[in-house]
Amino acid sequence: MSYIVEPKRKIPVAGDCDVLVCGGGAAGYCAAVASARNGARTTLIERHGFLGGSATQALVLPLMTFHAAPDEQVVKGIGEEIVQEVMRLGGSPGHLPDPLGCAATFTPADPEWVKFAILKLVHESKVQLHFHSFVAGALLTGRRVSGVVVENKSGRQAFRAQVVIDATGDGDVAEKAGARLVHGRAADGKTQPLTLMFRMYGVDAAAVRRYVRENPREFVLTDEARRDIESLPVLAVSGFFGLVKKAQAAGDFGGFRDRVLYFEMPKPGEVMVNMTRVGNLSGVNARDLSAAELAGLAQVQQSVKFLKKYIPGFSDAALLEVAAQIGVRETRHLAGRYTLTAEDVLAGRKFADGIARGAFPIDIHSPDGSGLTMKKMEPGACYDIPFRCMLPKEVEGLLVTGRAISATYEASASSRLSPTCMALGEAAGTAAALAVKRKVWPSKLDPELLRETLRRQGAVV
Numbered sequence: 001m002s003y004i005v006e007p008k009r010k011i012p013v014a015g016d017c018d019v020l021v022c023g024g025g026a027a028g029y030c031a032a033v034a035s036a037r038n039g040a041r042t043t044l045i046e047r048h049g050f051l052g053g054s055a056t057q058a059l060v061l062p063l064m065t066f067h068a069a070p071d072e073q074v075v076k077g078i079g080e081e082i083v084q085e086v087m088r089l090g091g092s093p094g095h096l097p098d099p100l101g102c103a104a105t106f107t108p109a110d111p112e113w114v115k116f117a118i119l120k121l122v123h124e125s126k127v128q129l130h131f132h133s134f135v136a137g138a139l140l141t142g143r144r145v146s147g148v149v150v151e152n153k154s155g156r157q158a159f160r161a162q163v164v165i166d167a168t169g170d171g172d173v174a175e176k177a178g179a180r181l182v183h184g185r186a187a188d189g190k191t192q193p194l195t196l197m198f199r200m201y202g203v204d205a206a207a208v209r210r211y212v213r214e215n216p217r218e219f220v221l222t223d224e225a226r227r228d229i230e231s232l233p234v235l236a237v238s239g240f241f242g243l244v245k246k247a248q249a250a251g252d253f254g255g256f257r258d259r260v261l262y263f264e265m266p267k268p269g270e271v272m273v274n275m276t277r278v279g280n281l282s283g284v285n286a287r288d289l290s291a292a293e294l295a296g297l298a299q300v301q302q303s304v305k306f307l308k309k310y311i312p313g314f315s316d317a318a319l320l321e322v323a324a325q326i327g328v329r330e331t332r333h334l335a336g337r338y339t340l341t342a343e344d345v346l347a348g349r350k351f352a353d354g355i356a357r358g359a360f361p362i363d364i365h366s367p368d369g370s371g372l373t374m375k376k377m378e379p380g381a382c383y384d385i386p387f388r389c390m391l392p393k394e395v396e397g398l399l400v401t402g403r404a405i406s407a408t409y410e411a412s413a414s415s416r417l418s419p420t421c422m423a424l425g426e427a428a429g430t431a432a433a434l435a436v437k438r439k440v441w442p443s444k445l446d447p448e449l450l451r452e453t454l455r456r457q458g459a460v461v
Contacts, residue, residue: 011149013158017043017128019432020161022135022148025053026418027402027425028167029118030078034429034457035165036125040436042429043128043159045135045150048324051118053169055418056111058327059197061272062236062263065103066095066419068359068382072104075357077459078121079422083107085117092266099225099236102374103360107419108234108266133157135168138177144397144441145177163432163442164398167425170284171332171404179392179400180335183282185409190367192329192413193279196296199320200262200304201270207313208237218242234264243310253306256299258371260311270320275303279367283328296326329365329416336406337443338388345383345414346375353447354384355431355454355461356423362413375410384461385415387447390428396441401428426459 019035021028024046032044044051054060066075066083073080073095086092091113095105122129130150137149139158147160166173171181184191209229212219216226219239225232240260247253262273276299281288300322307314333339343349345362359382362375377383389406390399402421403412414420431450435442451461 011156011158013160014130015043015128015159016161017041017159018162018436019165019429020147020159020163021045021165021167021429022173023053023167023169023402024048024051025167025169025402026055026421027428028053028165029122030422030425031165031167031401031429031432032127033078033121033125034426035433036127038430038433038437038453040433043130043161044122045130045133045148045159047132047134049131050115051122052111052114053418054327055109056115057324059111059199059272059321059323060327060418061109061111063107063109063418064098065105065360065417066107067104069104069380070097072380074359074382074460075419075423077423077454077457078426079419080458081121082114082117082422085120086113089113089116091117093233096234097224099222099232100220100238101222102363106236106263108263110266135172135176138173140177140395143395145173145395146397148173162397162436165428165432166398166400166404167402167428169328169331169403171334171400174334174392174398174400174404175332177395177398179394179398181332182335183332184330190280191282191331192365193277193367194281194283194292194296194326194328195274195278196276196293196300196326197323198273198300198304199265199270200273200307200314200317201320202317203269203271204313204316205235205264205269209235211312212237234266236263237261240311247306247310252309254299254302260307273303276300277365278326283331289326292326297322330403330409330412332404333408333412334389334392334400334404334406336389336400337391337393338386338406340385340389340405340407340411340415342375342408342410345411346377348377348381348383351384351386353387355387355427355447355450356385356420357382357460358385358415358417358420360414360417360420362410364410364413385420385424387427387431387450390424391443396443399428399432399442401425423459426457427454430454430457
């Protein structure tokens with residue numbers, strides 16, 4: 001690789017704040033709202049022109065899961081406020097039993113109303129928003145991360161802060177600040193595949209339900225969903241295995257997926273389809289991401305043709321929307337002061353510094369094929385995520401939250417889900433504001449003070 005050397009230049013300071021949040025996804029917007037509500041002057045930087053992260057950029061919906069059991073909600077606080085606002089706007093029926101049995105509940109939501117709900121909370125909290133800005137570097141004052149450098153239409157700008165929260169999902173700030181990160185699974189660095197989600201409309205839901213009722217072994221469903229298939233308000237479909245094999249044998253569908261997987265949307269006849277799968281490419285490599293988008297688009301076209309030709313209820317359906325960007329399940333993980341493990345997840349382990357809870361199974365989409373591995377906890381179980389999972393060892397003044405927390409490849413396959421990231425974000429924003437208020441580094445903050453504050457805010461810890 002060849003290089004050029006940039007000349008020295010002055011970078012204008014675009015803003016000073018107490019807490020700077022980088023990334024406006026599930027963890028980021030919850031972190032920003034929590035920080036501002038706790039009295040910190042808060043700035044949120046986002047590379048798109050809207051907030052919401054994977055739910056709105058990549059159409060990763062429904063939200064799963066807010067519950068360990070139907071009567072035990074483990075993610076509340078700001079995340080639940082968002083759900084309630086989307087419901088008020090008419091964009092979600094709320095939390096429903098998961099027909100697939102992956103989790104206790106799932107939460108269908110229209111991505112456009114999710115955008116509005118998030119913006120309402122962010123504006124009401126008086127968070128300073130900067131859209132269309134991409135993190136390009138980290139500012140260091142000794143060992144402390146004191147801000148970031150961004151690139152946008154105005155050029156190169158700097159934002160300074162007392163505490164910086166990395167909610168980029170990829171550990172971008174941590175990587176540029178010199179914190180240690182790992183990529184993918186330990187054995188070979190491979191990550192879970194990328195998926196380009198898409199929406200279709202005009203699906204005959206009654207025809208699908210009839211086929212499911214007549215061919216129950218073709219589908220992954222709970223006993224309750226099988227019994228009530230005709231009356232389910234929102235159906236999730238994981239199956240049509242035989243028809244997939246038939247299409248593959250005829251050359252009408254590729255080997256990138258072994259099943260049809262989609263979720264009905266709140267609006268009748270609309271479905272969110274999760275069928276594409278692009279492996280062996282990195283979500284933090286620009287060339288790989290470009291290749292992944294192209295491969296994903298080709299798979300979307302193939303999937304739509306297949307669905308219309310082979311799947312009951314789809315013959316008159318049409319493509320409504322393709323996600324603005326391909327969905328990234330996994331890239332970098334912080335090597336933090338504690339690393340969440342698969343054993344922690346499956347054992348439902350609790351920690352003295354637990355600041356968020358997760359209840360989704362370990363859900364691994366194979367980097368090596370079309371299969372899916374799911375390891376579940378005991379029914380009703382949940383696990384704690386320690387505050388230490390957000391703390392780098394090498395630098396101070398930085399919290400890493402959301403998908404890039406310190407977790408193994410296996411544990412991250414559970415903790416990466418949006419509701420869990422919402423809880424992680426609220427914890428990070430609250431911790432950052434408390435650290436500023438007490439004039440200490442986040443690593444020196446009393447975890448019990450953080451836990452008590454989160455409880456008062458309605459979060460579950």
